[in-house]
Amino acid sequence: MPYSGIIIKICRAYTNSQEDFEDYYQEVCLQIWRSKDNFKEQSEWSTWIYRLSLNVCLTLLKKKRNNKQNITSDHLPPELGEDGHSFSDESLNQLYDAIKQLSEIDRAVILLYLEEKTYQEIADIIGTNPNNIGVRIKRIKERLKKILN
Amino acid sequence: MEKSIESIWKDGFLNNDALVAPKLNDLYNQKSIDIVDKFRRMYKINIIGIIVFALIFLPIAIITKIPYMGMPMFILFLTVAFYGSKFKKKLDNINKNQNSYQYLKTFDNWTKEMIMFNTKLSRYLYPYVFLSMVAGFWFGSFGGNIPGIDLVNKLLIDYPDMIMVFGVPLFGWIGVIIVVILLSIFGGRIGKWDVNIGYGRILRRLETLLKDMEELRASS
Numbered sequence: 001m002p003y004s005g006i007i008i009k010i011c012r013a014y015t016n017s018q019e020d021f022e023d024y025y026q027e028v029c030l031q032i033w034r035s036k037d038n039f040k041e042q043s044e045w046s047t048w049i050y051r052l053s054l055n056v057c058l059t060l061l062k063k064k065r066n067n068k069q070n071i072t073s074d075h076l077p078p079e080l081g082e083d084g085h086s087f088s089d090e091s092l093n094q095l096y097d098a099i100k101q102l103s104e105i106d107r108a109v110i111l112l113y114l115e116e117k118t119y120q121e122i123a124d125i126i127g128t129n130p131n132n133i134g135v136r137i138k139r140i141k142e143r144l145k146k147i148l149n
Numbered sequence: 150m151e152k153s154i155e156s157i158w159k160d161g162f163l164n165n166d167a168l169v170a171p172k173l174n175d176l177y178n179q180k181s182i183d184i185v186d187k188f189r190r191m192y193k194i195n196i197i198g199i200i201v202f203a204l205i206f207l208p209i210a211i212i213t214k215i216p217y218m219g220m221p222m223f224i225l226f227l228t229v230a231f232y233g234s235k236f237k238k239k240l241d242n243i244n245k246n247q248n249s250y251q252y253l254k255t256f257d258n259w260t261k262e263m264i265m266f267n268t269k270l271s272r273y274l275y276p277y278v279f280l281s282m283v284a285g286f287w288f289g290s291f292g293g294n295i296p297g298i299d300l301v302n303k304l305l306i307d308y309p310d311m312i313m314v315f316g317v318p319l320f321g322w323i324g325v326i327i328v329v330i331l332l333s334i335f336g337g338r339i340g341k342w343d344v345n346i347g348y349g350r351i352l353r354r355l356e357t358l359l360k361d362m363e364e365l366r367a368s369s
Contacts, residue, residue, distance in 0.1 A: 004168065008169075022171040091157045
């Protein structure tokens with residue numbers, strides 16, 4: 001599948017187990033297939049894939065959280081580290097573990113930043129004002145550094 | 150020296166193993182269910198739309214004094230909805246316990262049968278619609294006058310030697326017959342075109358998916 005790299009990178013950031021990762025990956029592929037006719041060439045194909053992948057992951061995460069809340073009203077432990085070691089590169093695993101501690105939107109912002117998207121593209125994809133993207137990225141990077149250290 | 154997060158990211162993904170996509174075992178299954186469900190929803194909405202339109206059309210035709218158009222069209226819409234419902238029942242009865250390829254293949258056969266029926270029906274449907282419209286306006290009542298008779302009277306003043314058949318000018322009959330013949334010849338094509346407007350996108354998707362699955366089956 002073309003652009004599978006993008007989908008993998010995003011799905012990894014929103015899942016903690018291989019099983020979830022495969023489910024999310026499959027759902028993103030399915031959504032791309034469902035929506036490809038709606039793709040308008042106003043943006044690049046890759047930008048559209050980023051936006052759609054993030055939307056799917058956020059929706060699935062929300063659903064998962066709602067399901068958990070229905071099962072138990074107890075405080076849930078933070079979602080971390082069931083299967084954090086998904087890559088052979090240990091530093092990358094640590095970076096992903098750190099990214100997973102960010103809020104869902106901050107995760108999207110930093111992923112897009114690391115993928116070298118411009119502030120304008122990041123703002124377009126997550127639907128926000130490009131003016132505060134720079135400040136936000138700076139803040140997220142500081143937080144990541146803190147977690148990594 | 151400590152690596153920046155940018156370089157961790159870049160270096161981490163330089164290794165191709167990091168981006169190995171998982172196997173998508175269930176994707177074709179989900180795609181099949183998705184296509185059939187979407188089609189079923191559209192088909193159902195279409196049938197409901199036809200029934201609602203028929204129920205609105207009849208009183209409007211009576212109020213606007215074109216009942217000769219309203220009644221046949223009402224009957225036609227209900228007939229189309231009736232056959233549509235029969236096909237919908239067949240669609241609902243497709244066995245979901247088959248594998249995704251068989252499921253799609255059965256659905257594909259159903260669409261072919263439905264299109265074939267629709268094409269046949271269209272050969273009669275469009276001439277019927279045309280005749281209903283002609284009858285509606287010919288025998289309608291506008292301001293107390295019957296437009297067909299008004300038209301004949303006006304024509305008789307200008308062309309008193311005009312040949313009449315059952316009170317209608319011969320060239321009128323010829324014109325109507327030509328249009329009816331043309332519509333019955335091209336009705337099938339118009340019907341296919343109509344199906345294509347409504348369901349073309351989903352049918353093309355079905356075709357691609359089946360082709361994909363056939364290639365996979367052939368290579369495995």
